[in-house]
Amino acid sequence: MKVIAIDLDGTLLSENLSIYQDDLNAIKQAQQKNYIVLIATGRALFDAQYIMKKYMLSCPIIASNGAQIYVGNKKIHERFMNQDFIQPIIQWMNKENMYYQVYLSDKIVVSDQGIKHLQKQLHDVVNQDASFNKDGFWESIRAQIYQYGLQEVSGMIQSTDYDSIIKFMVVCPDISKLRMAKEYFNQLDGCVVSSSGAFNLEIMSIGVDKGIALQKICEYYKTTVKNAIVIGDNLNDMPMFKVAGVGIAMGNSAEELIRISTFKTLSNRECGVSYAFCHYIQENETESNDLTESV
Missing domain, CATH: 3.30.1240.10 (Hypothetical Protein, Haloacid Dehalogenase-like Hydrolase; Chain: A; domain 2)
Incomplete structure (x- = not known):
């Protein structure tokens, strides 16, 4: 089972804080292929849920940079500050x-x-x-x-x-x-x-970041974080990039994130999420299937 974690601001959300139709279509097509597509954001859980409802998306959510995790219509984790x-x-x-x-x-x-x-x-x-x-x-x-x-x-x-x-x-x-x-x-x-x-x-x-939360969700779905693919643009995405098998940096990403990424896609102005699905995720999946069939 493949998990794909996508950041919101600067990644899935455009400059005017909307989601382009091409990016929406890419997510829905991936879900139809049994990918677990989740949102990993610094936004609060209720804020991320509001956006998902607005675009009729149903996704697990890592919110508040990992302090909140929402899976299967229930909150499975919430960490308050001391x-x-x-x-x-x-x-x-x-x-x-x-x-x-x-x-x-x-x-x-x-x-x-x-x-x-x-x-x-x-x-x-x-x-x-x-x-x-x-x-x-x-x-x-x-x-x-x-x-x-x-x-x-x-x-x-x-x-x-x-x-x-x-x-x-x-x-x-x-x-x-x-x-x-x-x-x-x-x-x-x-x-x-x-x-x-x-x-x-x-x-x-301390102990709260998107990478730790991604590991928790992968455990929930009984898969390993090395099978996960992440797409993001900024420093709060870095913990995910350090633990996931594949990290895809947006074209508008911070340079520190680009340096540790596996691939670099287009910017959030150019439907970089959709481009990543078409050129990196699906192509790699096809190559892996071809390799399996040839063994």
């Missing part, structure tokens, strides 16, 4: 006036103060660097600020407001400030830092 390091994370972000989102099981919350901080940071960055692409920045974080289930709350978020936090998403146009944030979070025991874009950081519990 309260011991939630407090220093929130306190630090509040002190540094960061924009951040708090991922819960049923919603994503963001402070109205955080939105103001983000706007001010962007204003400051543009003042310091006139060449900074303001419109490009808003476009690059579109996936984060237009998520399904995102709710704005009044006032500053406090470390005691929420007990069951799945992950944090930090967005900032100031790369030096993002770098400083990453250094701070990496010092905390019990959490891991990743990224799904140039202007964001994702903070989860």
Whole structure:
């Protein structure tokens, strides 16, 4: 049994956060051939489910970078962050006036103060660097600020407001400030830092990543992760690429991911997922069948 894991943002989703028909057709054709096609995303589970329902797709889901796993119409795994390091994370972000989102099981919350901080940071960055692409920045974080289930709350978020936090998403146009944030979070025991874009950081519990979640799903379907094929574009996909048998990087992928990939397909603007199915997955399957028949 073959498992194919596909990322959403920058991979299956186009620039306007839709799924092209060619990519949809490729997934449905693979499912008809008994491939297990799953979604592996940094988005929350309810957000990914909303997208799947919108396009009438039925797929297992790795959500929140592996903190949530949904298979066969049920949630089979959900990992919350330890309260011991939630407090220093929130306190630090509040002190540094960061924009951040708090991922819960049923919603994503963001402070109205955080939105103001983000706007001010962007204003400051543009003042310091006139060449900074303001419109490009808003476009690059579109996936984060237009998520399904995102709710704005009044006032500053406090470390005691929420007990069951799945992950944090930090967005900032100031790369030096993002770098400083990453250094701070990496010092905390019990959490891991990743990224799904140039202007964001994702903070989860240690032991949570897409690669570990992919292994869990492969075990669920009684297959090995070396039989899995993954398609992605960014650093939070890297754990999957390191454990899967085949890693296919999108044409718009981060260079670090391309370097460890098996193949490079077209960009998400050019139906790179469909291209990968046609030129790498199906062709390799045909070659494997031919080799088996000749033995």
